Amino acid sequence: MEELAVKRTSNSPFRGLGGKQFVSFVRKEFYHILRDKRTMFILLGMPIVQIIIFGFALTNEVKNSGIAVYDQSKDAATTSLIAELAASRYFDVRQDLFSYEEIEKIFRRGKIKLAVVFPPHFKEDLQHFNKAQVQIIADASDPNVANTLTNYATAIIMDYQQRITNDRKLPYTIDTETKMLYNPELKGAYNFVPGVMAMVLLLVCTMMTAITIVKEKEMGTLEVMLVSPMKPLMIVIAKAVPYLMLSAINIASILLLSVFVLGVPVNGSLALLALESILFTLVSLSLGLLISSGAESQQTAMFISLVALFLPTIMLSGFMFPVENMPLPLRIVSNLVPAKWYYTIVKSVMIKGTGLITIWKETLILAGMMLFFLTMAIKSFKIRLA
Amino acid sequence: MSSTSNKNILNTPPTGGERGTVIKADKLTKRFGDFTAVDQISFEVNKGEIFGFLGANGAGKTTAMRMLCGLSLPTSGTGRVAGFDVYKENEKIKRNIGYMSQKFSLYEDLTVKENIRFYAGIYGKSDKFIKDKTEFILKQLHMENEADKLVKALPLGWRQKLAFSVAIFHEPQIVFLDEPTGGVDPVTRREFWSMIYQAAESGITIFVTTHYMDEAEYCSRVSIMVDGRIDALDTPSQLKKSYQAKSMDEVFLKLARKAARSESNPTKTA
Ligand SMILES: Nc1ncnc2c1ncn2[C@@H]1O[C@H](COP(=O)(O)OP(=O)(O)O)[C@@H](O)[C@H]1O
Ligand SMILES: [Mg+2]
Numbered sequence: 001m002e003e004l005a006v007k008r009t010s011n012s013p014f015r016g017l018g019g020k021q022f023v024s025f026v027r028k029e030f031y032h033i034l035r036d037k038r039t040m041f042i043l044l045g046m047p048i049v050q051i052i053i054f055g056f057a058l059t060n061e062v063k064n065s066g067i068a069v070y071d072q073s074k075d076a077a078t079t080s081l082i083a084e085l086a087a088s089r090y091f092d093v094r095q096d097l098f099s100y101e102e103i104e105k106i107f108r109r110g111k112i113k114l115a116v117v118f119p120p121h122f123k124e125d126l127q128h129f130n131k132a133q134v135q136i137i138a139d140a141s142d143p144n145v146a147n148t149l150t151n152y153a154t155a156i157i158m159d160y161q162q163r164i165t166n167d168r169k170l171p172y173t174i175d176t177e178t179k180m181l182y183n184p185e186l187k188g189a190y191n192f193v194p195g196v197m198a199m200v201l202l203l204v205c206t207m208m209t210a211i212t213i214v215k216e217k218e219m220g221t222l223e224v225m226l227v228s229p230m231k232p233l234m235i236v237i238a239k240a241v242p243y244l245m246l247s248a249i250n251i252a253s254i255l256l257l258s259v260f261v262l263g264v265p266v267n268g269s270l271a272l273l274a275l276e277s278i279l280f281t282l283v284s285l286s287l288g289l290l291i292s293s294g295a296e297s298q299q300t301a302m303f304i305s306l307v308a309l310f311l312p313t314i315m316l317s318g319f320m321f322p323v324e325n326m327p328l329p330l331r332i333v334s335n336l337v338p339a340k341w342y343y344t345i346v347k348s349v350m351i352k353g354t355g356l357i358t359i360w361k362e363t364l365i366l367a368g369m370m371l372f373f374l375t376m377a378i379k380s381f382k383i384r385l386a
Numbered sequence: 387m388s389s390t391s392n393k394n395i396l397n398t399p400p401t402g403g404e405r406g407t408v409i410k411a412d413k414l415t416k417r418f419g420d421f422t423a424v425d426q427i428s429f430e431v432n433k434g435e436i437f438g439f440l441g442a443n444g445a446g447k448t449t450a451m452r453m454l455c456g457l458s459l460p461t462s463g464t465g466r467v468a469g470f471d472v473y474k475e476n477e478k479i480k481r482n483i484g485y486m487s488q489k490f491s492l493y494e495d496l497t498v499k500e501n502i503r504f505y506a507g508i509y510g511k512s513d514k515f516i517k518d519k520t521e522f523i524l525k526q527l528h529m530e531n532e533a534d535k536l537v538k539a540l541p542l543g544w545r546q547k548l549a550f551s552v553a554i555f556h557e558p559q560i561v562f563l564d565e566p567t568g569g570v571d572p573v574t575r576r577e578f579w580s581m582i583y584q585a586a587e588s589g590i591t592i593f594v595t596t597h598y599m600d601e602a603e604y605c606s607r608v609s610i611m612v613d614g615r616i617d618a619l620d621t622p623s624q625l626k627k628s629y630q631a632k633s634m635d636e637v638f639l640k641l642a643r644k645a646a647r648s649e650s651n652p653t654k655t656a
Contacts, residue, residue, distance in 0.1 A: 024507020028496065035495045220489025224553075227455050227485040228508045229477070 021230050025238035032212065033242060042208065047200040047250050051193075051257040065090060065149060067114045068106055070097035073122035077132075081160050085116065090152045107139040107181060114138050114149045126164075131173045140180035148263070150178050193258045194346035195319030197277065198339040200250050202284050202313055207305040209243050209288030214301040217292075232381045240285045247281045267353030276349065276359075279366050280342040286373035287338070293380035313339040341365050408433045408560055408591050409454060414463035414472075416449050423449040425614035426463060431560075431593060436586050438605030439595040442642055445611040447595040448488055451562050454593070455485050468559050484553040484561040484590075488568070492549050494538035498529060501537060502552060509556040523551045526581075543574030547581060554585055561585065563594040567601065579604050602634040610641050617641050 033039050067085065071078050086093040094112060097103060103115045117135040119125075125132040136153050140146040154176050161174045216222040225235055251274065258264040266273060287309065295301040315321065316330065317339035323331055334340050341362040348354045356363070409431035416424040424446040431437045441447050452458040454467050456476025465472035468482035492501045499520060506516040524530045527547055537545060546566055554561050563582075567575045579601065586592050594605070602608045602622055609619040618625055618641060622634055629637045 018510075020510050021508045024504050027507075028493070028500070028504045031496055031500060032493070218489075219493075220487040220491050221493060223452075223457060223487045223489075224485060224491045224505075225508060226457055227480055227483065228505075229481050229510070230508045 018234070022234060022238050025230070025235070026241055029212075029239065029242040033246070039208065043204055043246050044249065044253075046203065047196065047254050048257065050196050050200070051254060051261065064092045065114065065145075066094040066112045067091045067116060067149075067153075068095040068097050068103065068112050069093055070100070070103065070115060070117045072120045073118050075123040077123035077126055078118045081118075081134075081157065082116075084160055085153065085156055088152070088156055090149070103137055104181070112139075113145055114153060116153060126172055126174070130170050131175065133175045133177060135177045135179065137179045137181060143180075146180055150180075154178070192319070193254070193262065193264050194343050194350060195317070197251065197254050197346055198280070198313060198317060198319070198342050199310070200254065201247055201277065201281050201342075202309055202339065204247050204250060205240075205243050205281050205284030206288040206291065206309055207302065209240060209285055210291040210295065210301040210305055211298050213239055213289065213292035214295050214298050218297060233378060236289055236378060236381060240289065243285060243288075244278075244281055247284075248278070251277045251281075264350070266350050268349035268355065272356060273346065273349045276342070276345045276363065276366075279363065279370065280338065280345075283338045283342075283366055283370045283373065286370055286377055289377035290373050290380070293377055312337045316340060317343045319343050338366060338369050341369075406433050407431065408468055409437075409593065410464075410466045411450075411454070412464045414450065414453060414465050415461045416446075416453055416458065417461045422614055424453070424460075427609075427611070427614075427616045428463075429609055429616060429619055431591060432606075433559075433591055434586060434589055435606035436582060436592040436594065436604065438602050438608035439593060439611065440597065440599070440602055440608050440638065441595070441611030442597060446614040447611055448564055450611070451564055451593070451595060455483060455562055456480055482559045484556065484558040486549050486553040486561070486563045486566055488564040488595075490545065490549070492537050492545060492552065495536060497534050497536055498524070498540070498548060499533045501548070502555065505552045506555050511556060519555060523548075523555070527551060543570045543578070546570055547574070547578055550578065550581055550585075554590060558590065560591040560593060563592065565595055565597070567596065567598060575601070599633070599635040599638050602638075608634070610638060612641055 033043065069082055069085075071082065082093060085091050091114075095106060097106070097115065100117075103117075106112045106115070115137045117137065119133055119135070122132050122134075134157055136150050138146040138150050157174055157176055161172055165171045213222070216225070222235075226232065255266065255270075255273075259266060288305075291301055291304050291308075295304055312333075316323070316326075316334040316337045318334070319339075323334050323340065326334065345359045345362050345366075348359050407430045409429075411430075412428050413426040414424060414428070415422065415426050427446075427450060439447050439451070449458065453460045453472060454465060456467075456472060456479045460472060467479045470476075470478040470482075472479065493504070496504065502520050502523065503516055506519070511519075520533075524533055527544070529544065529548070532540060532544075537548070540548070550563070550566060553563070567578055570578065575598070582592055582594070582604070594601075596602070605622065607619065607621050608625065609616045610625075611617070618629075618637070620628070625637050626632070626634065629640050631637045631640065
């Protein structure tokens with residue numbers, strides 16, 4: 001009898017199992033996703049909605065923005081440059097200042113967001129040394145506006161420099177020095193995008209993966225799969241793959257919207273950013289798998305995802321509240337939040353434009369977290385089977 | 387439905403026996419903490435027979451079945467399914483069995499065809515096999531017109547019949563059915579049982595739990611579980627004889643009177 005059973009097995013068409021099972025599984029998973037409107041919205045609509053809402057909240061009117069001028073030279077060059085600024089449709093020169101102290105005073109009143117300062121002897125410097133300086137000071141409490149305004153002002157000054165250089169052999173150089181008051185690192189839009197990326201990937205990968213696996217537990221379909229020859233590891237991977245693919249779409253759409261709607265540039269390597277995002281996605285997926293092995297109902301899975309992941313991510317990743325200002329215990333706890341490391345990485349690559357050299361430590365930490373969570377998840381999957 | 391009319395509708399249950407043992411449990415036990423859900427059960431199931439696994443709610447049927455399917459590790463005792471050890475060879479067991487869980491085991495948001503294709507797919511069947519067999523099953527179930535309907539649109543009885551067809555799609559040696567007819571109307575239940583007979587005739591051993599006593603009459607042999615133990619095991623007619631009962635219902639009542647735990651009993655220990 002035993003021999004019979006063994007023979008049956010070795011003759012059965014189960015050799016080379018894998019690819020086909022995997023495809024069947026992933027196809028089924030896509031049916032679930034595509035047929036559930038709520039899932040579709042969370043997966044694809046949410047990131048877009050978040051970015052756009054934030055984008056609208058940020059995109060302020062920059063036409064005819066009031067600016068102030070502190071002109072310590074009062075010569076022909078500064079007068080014509082000020083005239084150019086005033087002529088642009090972006091600016092409206094509203095005030096002449098007579099000291100640096102006045103700048104802060106008018107910024108506090110809130111009507112004026114930008115001040116242009118010419119040092120003494122502007123024209124002489126230009127003529128004798130071919131080089132002069134302008135200082136642009138912005139109220140950066142609204143970083144998006146500050147950034148837009150300083151960009152426009154710099155462009156107008158560069159334009160002027162080009163024009164006066166045109167008829168000369170030696171080029172004139174006007175150095176613009178930009179200073180952001182109140183928010184020197186331009187926290188805001190630039191910080192929001194990395195934050196949204198972390199949130200969306202967590203939402204899609206952790207919560208959705210956890211919920212969909214727990215749903216199969218509730219339904220009893222997971223048991224049927226565990227009784228099939230499909231290996232638990234393959235079930236886990238097949239469950240995760242569709243969400244990994246959707247995350248890639250999300251990352252792409254968030255980046256496109258950031259660049260084209262919010263005007264946040266990707267200063268570093270796009271490939272590096274994509275790879276780091278995939279790494280974070282994998283961390284989130286493993287967490288989702290881990291949660292699903294502990295939770296018995298969809299509500300529990302959702303609750304654990306929210307309490308254990310979203311709150312710490314919002315509070316401790318640094319994108320809402322700077323980690324440096326937190327009390328020591330919270331600073332220590334924040335190291336356990338994967339989003340904190342991803343947030344640091346995205347900020348470095350996207351905004352500071354740095355390469356892997358500066359973020360290898362964060363990358364290694366994320367990779368370690370992924371391995372840890374994944375091992376735990378697969379282990380608990382097996383234990384349940386036994 | 388009286389027991390005689392059952393016999394008229396369905397053929398006499400296959401006896402199995404001569405062709406060897408496919409399931410063998412010896413003092414198989416499962417404890418959850420202090421609580422013994424399955425208490426040293428021993429039995430053998432012969433190839434080709436329909437083995438009824440009876441018991442009130444909470445008697446331990448599902449737990450015992452899960453151990454045999456390799457879903458749950460026994461606390462003690464031994465068990466062999468299709469010749470393989472339930473402790474060490476559950477991967478091999480899986481290749482030889484089909485399983486219909488007590489919970490509904492199809493995807494409601496997938497169509498009939500998509501469900502069949504998915505379950506056949508995870509057993510690694512070829513496209514040609516899947517196509518031919520799907521046509522055959524749809525015809526057998528008279529569900530050709532429902533092939534592209536979502537499963538959630540089907541009546542419960544139809545779903546259960548479909549779930550059974552899916553559970554034996556890959557032509558296993560043994561199929562485990564956990565309360566497959568729960569909540570199903572009597573007419574559909576009878577149709578379901580004739581499907582079970584067809585499967586048994588094709589050589590598949592059936593291991594089925596139920597708490598409908600009239601269904602016990604359809605089985606080759608039945609075991610009756612009370613509080614995690616098997617208190618009686620024989621052919622239905624032999625059981626009726628030894629308990630001096632007219633029906634299986636009566637046999638069951640005589641046994642159940644001693645039960646300490648059941649869904650209706652407030653002293654339930656779980
Ligand atoms: N995972 C578990 N942990 C603790 N107790 C359990 C578990 N699974 C089942 N039980 C208990 O074991 C007993 C038998 O359950 P079960 O096998 O589902 O009975 P049946 O299928 O006969 O209705 C019940 O009292 C149930 O509460
Ligand atoms: Mg049960």
